[in-house]
Amino acid sequence: xxxxxxxxxxxxxxxxxxxxxxxxxxxxxxxxxxxxxxxxxxxxxxxxxxxxxxxxxxxxxxxxxxxxxxxxxxxxxxxxxxxxxxxxxxxxxxxxxxxxxxxxxxxxxx
Amino acid sequence: xxxxxxxxxxxxxxxxxxxxxxxxxxxxxxxxxxxxxxxxxxxxxxxxxxxxxxxxxxxxxxxxxxxxxxxxxxxxxxxxxxxxxxxxxxxxxxxxxxxxxxxxxxxxxxxxxxxxxx
Numbered sequence: 001x002x003x004x005x006x007x008x009x010x011x012x013x014x015x016x017x018x019x020x021x022x023x024x025x026x027x028x029x030x031x032x033x034x035x036x037x038x039x040x041x042x043x044x045x046x047x048x049x050x051x052x053x054x055x056x057x058x059x060x061x062x063x064x065x066x067x068x069x070x071x072x073x074x075x076x077x078x079x080x081x082x083x084x085x086x087x088x089x090x091x092x093x094x095x096x097x098x099x100x101x102x103x104x105x106x107x108x109x110x
Numbered sequence: 111x112x113x114x115x116x117x118x119x120x121x122x123x124x125x126x127x128x129x130x131x132x133x134x135x136x137x138x139x140x141x142x143x144x145x146x147x148x149x150x151x152x153x154x155x156x157x158x159x160x161x162x163x164x165x166x167x168x169x170x171x172x173x174x175x176x177x178x179x180x181x182x183x184x185x186x187x188x189x190x191x192x193x194x195x196x197x198x199x200x201x202x203x204x205x206x207x208x209x210x211x212x213x214x215x216x217x218x219x220x221x222x223x224x225x226x227x228x
Contacts, residue, residue, distance in 0.1 A: 033216060042203065042221035043154075045111075088153060096142060096207045098217060100154040 004089050004101025012107045019076040021104040023089030024069075030094040032065060034074050036085045037103075043088070046074070081110045112138050114206050116220035123194055124228055130190045131223045133204030139184040140206035144217065145177075148201040160187040194227040201225075 007022045023032070034046040047063045049056050049072065056063050062075040076083055086105050090098040113136040123129050133143055141162045146154040158179055159167040166179035176198075178190040187206075191198055201224050205217035 031216075035219075040201070040224070043219040045216065045219070048216055096217060097144065097156060097159060098205070099156065100146075103153045105151075 004091055004099060006087075006089060006101040006104045008104060009102065010105045010107070012109065013079060015079060015081055015108055015110050017079055019079050019083070019106055019108070021074045021087050021106070023072045023074070023101045025072075025089075025091045025099075025101075026070065027093060029067075029091045031092050032072050033090045033092070033098070034061075034063060034072075035088045035090060037088065038085045046087075076106075079106075079108045081108050084108045112136075112206075112208055112218040114204065114218045114220040116202075116204055116223050118223060119221060120224040120226075122226045122228065125195050126193055128190055128192045129194055129225060130188055131202055131204075131225075133187045133189070133206070133220050135185045135206040135208070135218070138206070138208045138218075140187075141184060141209050142207045143181060143187040144205045144207075145179065145187070145189050146203045146205070148203060148222075150201075154203060157189075191225065194225070196227045199225055199227045 004023050004025045031050045033048045035043040037043050047058050049063050049065045060077045065072045084107050086103045088103045089101040115134045117132045143160040145157045148154045156169050157172045160179045160181040162181045168174045181187040201222050203222040205219045207217050
């Protein structure tokens with residue numbers, strides 16, 4: 001069964017607004033990663049956050065990790081139409097075998 | 111960054127035929143590669159772990175005789191969908207774990223192969 005559950009399943013916002021996606025998982029992890037996937041295409045790696053880290057930034061992206069709650073969030077600030085995609089979290093429990101979340105479909109309206 | 115290629119990028123085949131998909135790590139060695147499948151508007155589901163020089167490890171519910179995996183070298187894993195049927199139509203994605211040179215914290219994903227079985 002899939003380890004990660006993502007919330008919301010779908011999100012529609014206006015350009016310039018912030019988008020927040022949440023990921024919850026079930027077991028202890030070594031690290032958690034966020035990926036973007038444009039429709040019908042491959043995965044684009046966004047950010048990796050290790051279990052001993054609480055927050056990471058990359059450009060307009062901010063990822064938080066709360067291991068006590070087994071949850072992570074991805075914040076995209078000042079969203080653009082080009083950010084329209086599906087976003088997935090993936091957890092690694094130390095075996096390098098990733099378990100993907102259910103995904104959030106983000107639509108940014110121009 | 112590290113590059114993983116897949117070939118073909120898309121394939122259409124008739125029901126009952128077999129299809130082979132290749133996954134190559136272009137600039138690093140990968141003792142372990144992973145195969146995922148993704149149905150439309152769904153997430154990626156891990157099918158199997160491909161180990162160089164040994165048998166693949168399949169996830170629960172994945173038929174090993176239907177999805178044959180061969181990891182013949184440190185840069186190549188193949189997935190063969192045998193006797194394909196329309197329900198096998200899906201997007202197949204591989205990933206590779208680098209043992210040196212590139213970050214060993216992460217997997218590197220291929221661009222995916224879209225299989226359509228008529």
